[in-house]
Amino acid sequence: MADTPFPTGTLMAGKRGLIMGVANKNSIAWAIAQQLAAQGAELAFTYQGEKLLRRVKPLAESVGSSLLVDCDVTNDDQMDAAFATLKDEWGEIDFLVHAIAFAGKDQLAGSFVEQTTREGFKSALDISAYSFVDAARRASEMMKDGGSMITLTYLGSERVIPNYNVMGVAKAALEACTRYIAADLGPRGIRVNAISAGPIKTLAAAGIGSGRHMFRFNKAASALQDNTDPMGVAGAALYLLSDLGLSCTGETHHVDGGFHAIGMPQETALRDSLAE
Numbered sequence: 001m002a003d004t005p006f007p008t009g010t011l012m013a014g015k016r017g018l019i020m021g022v023a024n025k026n027s028i029a030w031a032i033a034q035q036l037a038a039q040g041a042e043l044a045f046t047y048q049g050e051k052l053l054r055r056v057k058p059l060a061e062s063v064g065s066s067l068l069v070d071c072d073v074t075n076d077d078q079m080d081a082a083f084a085t086l087k088d089e090w091g092e093i094d095f096l097v098h099a100i101a102f103a104g105k106d107q108l109a110g111s112f113v114e115q116t117t118r119e120g121f122k123s124a125l126d127i128s129a130y131s132f133v134d135a136a137r138r139a140s141e142m143m144k145d146g147g148s149m150i151t152l153t154y155l156g157s158e159r160v161i162p163n164y165n166v167m168g169v170a171k172a173a174l175e176a177c178t179r180y181i182a183a184d185l186g187p188r189g190i191r192v193n194a195i196s197a198g199p200i201k202t203l204a205a206a207g208i209g210s211g212r213h214m215f216r217f218n219k220a221a222s223a224l225q226d227n228t229d230p231m232g233v234a235g236a237a238l239y240l241l242s243d244l245g246l247s248c249t250g251e252t253h254h255v256d257g258g259f260h261a262i263g264m265p266q267e268t269a270l271r272d273s274l275a276e
């Protein structure tokens with residue numbers, strides 16, 4: 001981890017965990033992975049298909065990881081194989097990062113009530129919410145001495161965000177799943193939390209109609225009047241996944257410049273952003 005911009009230290013020394021959802025260097029999961037590695041964590045990664053392996057492998061190698069497993073979360077055989085590989089290699093793990101979501105592009109624009117199809121709904125909920133339940137159950141079997149898990153969500157679960165549509169419904173389900181998983185695994189010393197990040201420019205965000213407006217509006221209307229820095233999300237992940245997060249579980253923690261706290265943005269900030 002030479003030249004890392006992420007604070008270095010030993011908060012994750014001796015801890016091993018699985019990162020699901022690195023697609024490229026802009027992925028939120030990659031910022032989290034770098035921060036965890038900078039604090040001494042040993043990491044394994046899942047990727048989806050050979051094309052992504054080409055992108056994820058050099059990133060993994062840069063943080064000293066050679067444990068990469070192919071895994072489409074909708075495929076039970078691949079989930080079985082991925083977690084079996086992890087068990088063979090490590091036996092036990094300490095943490096899980098779930099940063100996976102998907103909805104078809106046709107589901108992420110226009111009218112929610114008109115555009116949402118049964119198949120689109122099922123696939124968004126399956127990939128973006130059920131996959132956390134499935135991964136959490138499998139990961140928990142490898143957490144013999146307690147552990148910590150996080151997932152990534154967005155404010156579209158709580159309020160209507162134009163074009164976010166079925167993904168908002170999936171994120172609401174994901175946050176509810178987080179609470180239920182936290183209650184089930186709590187007695188085993190496993191903490192389970194969600195980070196609600198503000199908009200960050202990634203492949204997934206590019207799929208949402210009106211993305212440009214979302215970034216400009218978020219910047220203008222947030223308390224910090226700035227867009228969300230992936231390093232802030234990575235810092236929150238470090239807190240929740242390390243022993244610093246002791247006693248924190250079942251929580252949805254906002255890292256969005258305070259956007260969620262604002263009822264009405266300042267008129268001037270808003271006017272300037274719309275005029276840009």
Ligand code: NAP
Binds near residue numbers: 020021023029196
């Ligand atoms: P990203 O880099 O595109 O990451 C999304 C990941 O999900 C990719 O690695 C993608 O792999 C994976 N994925 C999708 N379908 C999958 C499947 N069936 N099996 C396995 N993996 C699958 O985008 P990101 O923004 O970092 O997204 C990470 C998480 O943060 C998501 O849950 C997202 O909703 C959440 N989030 C993002 C923002 C934002 O503004 N960017 C804000 C709040 C929350 P493929 O590329 O192979 O499909």
